[in-house]
Amino acid sequence: MTFIDQLHSFLGDVAAQFGLPEMPLIVTKLVWWLVASVLLFTVALTIGGLFTWVFRRLFAFFGLRKGPNRVGPEGMLQFLADGIKLLTKEDLLPSKADKWTYRLAPYVVVVPFVLAWAPLPWSDVIIFSNLAYGVVFILAVSALPPLGELMAAWGSNNKYSMYGGIRAAALDFSYEIPLVISAASIVLLVGGLDTQGAVMAQQGYWFGFIPKWFVFPQIIGAFIFFVSLLAKTGIIPTDLGESESELISGLTTEYSGMRFGFFFVAMFSGIFFLSALTVTFFFGGWTGPGFLPPLVWFLLKTFGLVFLVFWIWVTLPRFRVDQFLNYAWKTLFPLSILNLVIAVALKVWGVY
């Protein structure tokens, strides 16, 4: 009996108590899908918002400052105040902008990042949608935001935006291929395309104490995945689309109000999501010793990685475009092929 059936019979019981007729199954399904997707968006955007606060606090501590600490406990509700401010700001449209692409672009950026959360396993039972082809879904959907970035760049009718968009698109090509190949190595080791299976395959220990995480046999893949993560979220060593000191604000130069807020939230929810994905693929997901529940393990590992990402963000300078493209095409790409070969060898020798 699936969850939907249970829910359907439960709702039927409730309806019977009030003397209402039983609803068809499809209504239950629709209600559940609606609730689940609202929940997914709420979780994703709240985490995205909350992480703006986490980032600003950490950034302040790195820079020997205090950071936002007034709104709510320790300034935790700062993102709500900022969100309200952004919502009440004027939604400016540049006079010669391409209206449709300009207005649509923030949604094209933010929606894929949220959608891709669906097959992410939070614990052994918490998963929004345990798709049988979850890895493919995640990779396909999370590759969409650069399209939105290009739309934003073109629609803004601004030279800086255009440079930012072209850079973001060029960057996208360079990191997406190593990213997919290193994910393919994981798929090969797991022998399946679902994310929950990838976590299950990492349960247990070698020699009784080394966890069977894929990061050990796939260290190169984990590195490539992490670098691609940095590039995909567009944070500082690779924030070529934004490049604040060069292109003013890159592709978001012309955006104001909540449309800008969407880019911002997409970035932070993307950081959390991609860290979570790295944890799922390489650091055992929600697995861990039994004294903590799986969800806590998952969040702990993810926060650890997010902390590392923020640390890199506030410390390193920015690559030049050609330097990163060179690096991605001439170093990451061959390395990812090598990593795939290692995965095949491990599979052939029967390690996995």
Next chain:
Amino acid sequence: MQEQVKVAARGTTWTLEGEGRERFMDLNMGPQHPSTHGVLRLKLHLNGEVVERCEPVLGYLHRAKEKIAEKGQWIKFMPITDRMDYIAGIYNNWGYARAMEELHEIEVPERAEYLRVVSGELQRLASHYLFLGTFGLDLGMITPFFYSFGDREKVLGLIEELTGARLTITYFRFGGVKWDAPEGWFDRVESTVDELEAHHKEMWDLLVENDILNMRLRGVGVMTEEEAVSLGCTGPVLRATGKEYDIRKDDPYGVYPRMRFDVPTETTGDCYGRFMVRIREMKESFKIIRQALREMPDGPIIAKGFDGSKIIRTKPPNKESYGRVETPKGELGFWLVSDNSMKPYRVKARGHSFSNLHCLPLLVEGSTIADTVVSLASLDIVLGDIDR
């Protein structure tokens, strides 16, 4: 054949000119831009991201300072000079005071000279801290900005204690300085310098040994010694090309001949060299401040006949003089012409940033937008000095 191509999102006005695959675009970088350090405008002629031509456009901050000088008594120009290179105001005072002292043959008391050296070197530190912070920011490093501004704050606190102001200081007078050091100030300077030196090591580790920073800076914006000399570059921009030229050594003034310090030079002539010269110069400033504090004599702080309100009736003899000082950014000179009246006949300032900016097209043509920003930042210009 010049082909005009309209690239268009809905009737837009970008016009690309060129033949075949070579399409150019003009981009006005500034006057409102995060990394043009004020209201500088760069007209960039771009082929893709490659800068084909670069033309700095000046004048957005022009305040007719040299004309203002002719309208008031000699000393009344002193506060105006603060607003020229507002990052290092003391050196503007110093340049003007030195020119005037040569013109009027004023003997400056020893204690005043030492106070000038201490406050001047503190100002040099403040200026270089600002450079380090904004340079990191232009490269995308956020945290060094806060570190260096925290340290700059300490230096400015000391300067404020001494002079009563942080930015527009007006500390110097003809023949001396305005205020003596408050009680315990020298000890506070000493302890602050120790603190800053420890932080300086941290900044060094954070910046100098960073791989991406090295990738971004090495071989970018290269200039040879001949080019630098012929374009009139001075200061760290010139010293980065290998020429050891420092007015504190080559045309010494005040008590600088007694100070023991080295002039750091680099031979690369690129952005990395300019950056390294500045960060090494800070160490020399620590040394100079320590030595000046040790040797600080007692005595008057201003020459006889120039204290109090007498200074406003200064009437220099009927001749010309040129006084120059080594500021954190290069040579700053003042050319004064006197007609034996209470007002200057002519004051001409030779600005360091104005001269250094001339080499920008040479540095950036053929490189990308990203390198343009870095090259510009490595010149460490200040628009208040360029436009005056």
